[in-house]
Amino acid sequence: MTRFDWRPATVVANQWAATEMFALRLLPEEWIPHRPGQHYEIRFPGERLSRKFSIASNPEAEGAIEFGIQLLPTGMLSSRLAQCRRGDRLEVRGPTGVAFAWDAGQTGPLVLIGAGAGITPLVSMYEHLRAVGDSRTVAFVLSAKAPDRVFHYERYRHALTTRFTSTEPRIDFPFLRSTLAPVLDVSGAQARVCGPPPFMSAVVDHLLALGVHPDRIRSEAFV
């Protein structure tokens, strides 16, 4: 059995964590520690339909894994996962993902930038830092439609610098510069960006323009 094999997992909790977003907690038969920013593939036992979901929990929380999942209007899997109850059986494969993963072993201040449901893997990184007692400077920036759309908003509202926009997710250059420059040394920072591709691409361009080294920026499309 390797992390690349499908294995059984049991639902231990499933609850709404924002409008059209739920927190699904699974207990895999065999728990393999992940790196913050990685994902698992989930499917119903024996079915062909599967999708990758980012892990929201941190690796120090051994045993169970929490996912932040967006309910998509035509999502064939997300709509069924939203119905899952404690004790239901699923199958998981993972953790997977190499480039986007980040952990406290990497040096420099941390910049986390997400849009909407793209907050999920960033939450794992943030919780990881708290769990290991790391006190480095973290800038946690989010673009969202409204507070009720933010995953576990009450839990993270004080950690987040949030830009609410009613239309497309957007973090513009002046906003990013004024958020980052006063709190951290941008040139030495590590950055992780997660959101829809156009958002991601624009934010990466802003980070490069602010002087973050390309090797220290990694992004993940959240679609």
Add this chain to the structure above:
Amino acid sequence: MDITLSQIAVYPVKSFAAIYPTAAEVVETGFRHDREWMVVASDGVFLTQRQHPDMAVLSAVPTPAGLQLTVPGLEPLVVPVVEEGPEITVQVWGQMCQAVDQGNAAAEYLESSLGRPCRLVRMPPGFRRQLGLEYRVSGRTRIGFADSSPLMLISDASLADLNSRLERPVAMSRFRPNLVIAGGTAFQEDAWTRIRIGEGFFRVVKDCIRCEIPLVDQETGEKGVEPLETLESYRAGPKGTRFGRKVVQESPATLHLGDTVEVLE
């Protein structure tokens, strides 16, 4: 060693299997018929292998009698090409556009395989989906239902490099290029900005950032974990994992297998 064009791949329906002609015409949208059709869900949003890996084993071939569709377990079905007719609003990557519905027979045939309500749609006459600014070579360039550029190119040598790092080699079809190049060195295309292939001149504009489709074996529709874990380990960049290059034609041309590739810039 000479660099030549070793494969031409055209994908008439977005996310379906490729056809591999020995020659193909490059028009304003890339190869003629490339991503001319696509399948949309009942809400108009396009369906892709990202959610439906099984689409890899569905095929569509343009014939004089119409578009010949083939799904596993059923006899092929030829549906007439509806050039003008009822249009529906469809959505590709958040971009809304109008497309011509191709009728109930096509929809029912594909629904039986995809297991969900869907419609086959085609670009209407004069369809204009503009390229991103960074891709615009001339005012005439446009795309069909392709993601972001008319063409995509990969060297055989780049795939050989990736395969040398994998336990089980993968086929080029997973990356869905339009142009495959033989000869030269791995990732030579990263540095190219302008090339000639046979009689055609092309701009090499951007890296192709990979989505999840390379996880899908295009012969079986099975989704695995590789080659992306390995690719990510050495081809990651700020905007994602790079493999292949996006290409835009400078003018119409006809390309043939074996055409010489000349690197101009």
